[in-house]
Amino acid sequence: MRPVYAVSGGVSKFARARPELDFRGMVKEAYDYALTDLHLTPQRAREIVDGTICSYFSDHFTRQLKAGSMVQDYLGLCPKPGKRIEGGGATGGLAVQSGWEAVASGRFDICVVYGFETMSRVNTWKGNEFIALASDTNFDYPVGGFYSGYYAMMVVRHMKEFGTTVEQMALVSVKNHRNALHNPYAQKRRQITIEDVRRAEMVAWPLTMLDICVMSDGAAALILCSEDGLNTLHKATGHTPLPAKITGVGGGLDAMRMADRPHGEVILLPHEKPEDYRGLNYPGVHSFRAGRTAAKAAYQMAGITNPLEELDFIELHDAYTSSEIQTYEDMGLCRYGEGGKFVESGTPFMPAVDYGYHFPEQGRIPINPSGGLIACGHPVGATGIMQGVFALWQLQGSIHTHFGSDVLQVKNARRGAIHSHAGTGTYVVISILEKGE
Amino acid sequence: MSESRVPEEEEGTVLFKVPLPKDLGALRELAPLIIKHHYEIDYIHSYAQDSPFFAGLANKRLLGTRCGNCNYTYATPRAHCMECGGPCDWVDLPQEGQIHTFTVCYYGSEAFLKETPFILALIEFPGVDTLFLTRVVGLDPQASSLDWIGMAVKAKFRRLSTFRPTDVYFVPIGT
Ligand SMILES: [Zn+2]
Numbered sequence: 042m043r044p045v046y047a048v049s050g051g052v053s054k055f056a057r058a059r060p061e062l063d064f065r066g067m068v069k070e071a072y073d074y075a076l077t078d079l080h081l082t083p084q085r086a087r088e089i090v091d092g093t094i095c096s097y098f099s100d101h102f103t104r105q106l107k108a109g110s111m112v113q114d115y116l117g118l119c120p121k122p123g124k125r126i127e128g129g130g131a132t133g134g135l136a137v138q139s140g141w142e143a144v145a146s147g148r149f150d151i152c153v154v155y156g157f158e159t160m161s162r163v164n165t166w167k168g169n170e171f172i173a174l175a176s177d178t179n180f181d182y183p184v185g186g187f188y189s190g191y192y193a194m195m196v197v198r199h200m201k202e203f204g205t206t207v208e209q210m211a212l213v214s215v216k217n218h219r220n221a222l223h224n225p226y227a228q229k230r231r232q233i234t235i236e237d238v239r240r241a242e243m244v245a246w247p248l249t250m251l252d253i254c255v256m257s258d259g260a261a262a263l264i265l266c267s268e269d270g271l272n273t274l275h276k277a278t279g280h281t282p283l284p285a286k287i288t289g290v291g292g293g294l295d296a297m298r299m300a301d302r303p304h305g306e307v308i309l310l311p312h313e314k315p316e317d318y319r320g321l322n323y324p325g326v327h328s329f330r331a332g333r334t335a336a337k338a339a340y341q342m343a344g345i346t347n348p349l350e351e352l353d354f355i356e357l358h359d360a361y362t363s364s365e366i367q368t369y370e371d372m373g374l375c376r377y378g379e380g381g382k383f384v385e386s387g388t389p390f391m392p393a394v395d396y397g398y399h400f401p402e403q404g405r406i407p408i409n410p411s412g413g414l415i416a417c418g419h420p421v422g423a424t425g426i427m428q429g430v431f432a433l434w435q436l437q438g439s440i441h442t443h444f445g446s447d448v449l450q451v452k453n454a455r456r457g458a459i460h461s462h463a464g465t466g467t468y469v470v471i472s473i474l475e476k477g478e
Numbered sequence: 479m480s481e482s483r484v485p486e487e488e489e490g491t492v493l494f495k496v497p498l499p500k501d502l503g504a505l506r507e508l509a510p511l512i513i514k515h516h517y518e519i520d521y522i523h524s525y526a527q528d529s530p531f532f533a534g535l536a537n538k539r540l541l542g543t544r545c546g547n548c549n550y551t552y553a554t555p556r557a558h559c560m561e562c563g564g565p566c567d568w569v570d571l572p573q574e575g576q577i578h579t580f581t582v583c584y585y586g587s588e589a590f591l592k593e594t595p596f597i598l599a600l601i602e603f604p605g606v607d608t609l610f611l612t613r614v615v616g617l618d619p620q621a622s623s624l625d626w627i628g629m630a631v632k633a634k635f636r637r638l639s640t641f642r643p644t645d646v647y648f649v650p651i652g653t
Pocket residue numbers: 545546547548549550559560561562563564
């Protein structure tokens with residue numbers, strides 16, 4: 042396999058609705074931003090891009106099949122090869138890994154990964170119905186198909202099993218909304234309190250409106266290269282790109298129905314011991330076996346043996362405050378069951394931002410410095426690619442350039458992870474990115 | 479709960495004609511035109527190998543499956559075993575179990591909005607390896623608490639079957 046680098050990215054603002062641009066226009070905006078950052082013109086890009094990966098989740102939202110072909114011609118990239126990737130909420134993260142595969146295999150030297158979702162085209166509750174169709178339509182959807190309900194059941198079991206509290210979950214919302222105040226790409230930018238989260242309207246007990254990400258329109262694009270691709274870019278632009286190397290990729294799947302999650306033993310990471318989990322029925326509905334499997338593979342490939350010590354930041358899939366807590370555990374940042382205490386300690390907050398609370402260990406490993414899905418929004422096919430773009434900017438040290446302020450720049454960021462998650466934990470992918478030499 | 483705003487409606491203005499400027503360059507400034515597009519369809523859906531489950535509900539029987547090879551028992555049936563790939567046989571599930579976890583849905587997909595608030599739960603059965611998603615009826619949704627976990631519940635069936643998984647629901651034992 043050849044080394045693969047991320048060199049540039051762009052995000053087309055995530056918003057409740059973007060009626061002025063369709064999916065092609067939004068991707069074009071993100072793509073053009075990525076090209077400009079490379080000092081590359083669309084005409085020159087047309088000559089040197091080898092192929093594309095297109096990411097969008099739902100044909101129901103799009104009501105346009107084969108929308109990827111339409112993006113490709115709009116970007117002026119026909120007749121180059123490309124394909125569409127779909128994997129529920131993890132679609133964007135899967136697309137980034139497909140781009141990695143295309144470059145690592147030697148097929149492409151320069152690959153554009155682009156994604157979008159246009160969720161404003163139906164009302165919120167119809168949108169929830171479309172998303173719930175990504176649960177078993179014989180046994181799950183007709184009983185009350187509603188993803189917030191599924192996640193609520195998972196965290197209720199987490200609370201019972203481990204003593205996790207709604208206030209700990211609310212802290213995730215406080216953190217991500219507050220971080221987003223400094224991210225101009227985010228949809229919801231506000232300073233809130235634990236009480237605000239708990240007083241917000243109840244959606245599925247115990248999750249309130251502020252525990253849950255919103256639906257969005259938006260797009261993102263990320264350009265991946267081989268070493269030859271870096272040279273080609275240099276020749277084409279006269280500029281040396283500032284790359285981040287993708288040093289680990291991992292993925293995992295679990296049974297579609299959460300009712301089918303078996304009870305077995307915890308899949309251990311290198312820094313864990315079987316004694317840590319004596320008597321724990323795993324994964325049950327409180328944990329994500331696919332997330333743990335993805336983490337294990339990605340860490341192994343990147344040579345990570347203790348993620349808390351060896352990662353500088355993570356952009357992870359916080360569709361729910363509860364799933365951010367569950368994901369801390371899957372990714373081995375703390376032991377299973379300790380995710381609530383992990384957020385309470387302040388560990389996943391930015392070190393120098395005032396959240397209105399005092400934390401004993403604030404900022405040891407910033408999680409979702411961008412504001413995550415909860416504050417940035419979640420136009421599904423764009424989300425995982427957006428994480429890749431933000432991770433690249435962190436590793437380049439270029440957050441100031443792109444966000445207009447340094448507040449969210451993780452100091453001396455050398456290695457970060459992006460995590461994308463679908464269904465009730467049915468597809469999970471994790472990629473590790475490192476600062477280029 | 480008192481609302482401090484008028485509820486939004488989906489009905490907008492029907493537009494028949496829109497003026498165009500003489501200078502076509504000004505069209506870059508044209509606000510997007512947004513139309514409503516109706517879409518409705520009936521699917522012909524076969525329950526296929528899952529069919530016996532729904533036939534069971536119509537006969538007040540709760541059927542799961544058991545792997546003939548490794549004995550793994552599924553509360554939500556599947557015709558082939560997820561653990562070993564072997565074929566499964568249909569078996570009666572116990573009609574009494576416990577709440578493994580639950581939630582109260584105050585919102586939902588559009589299709590279920592009118593039924594809110596409703597209680598969704600995963601039920602565990604003795605001797606069965608997986609869970610069953612269902613609605614629980616007979617508890618006060620406003621009184622939700624972690625103490626509901628472990629509560630003994632029993633299956634009840636609709637008299638007139640609709641051939642959907644909601645033909646069965648669970649109630650606390652003693653009600
Ligand atoms: Zn078996």
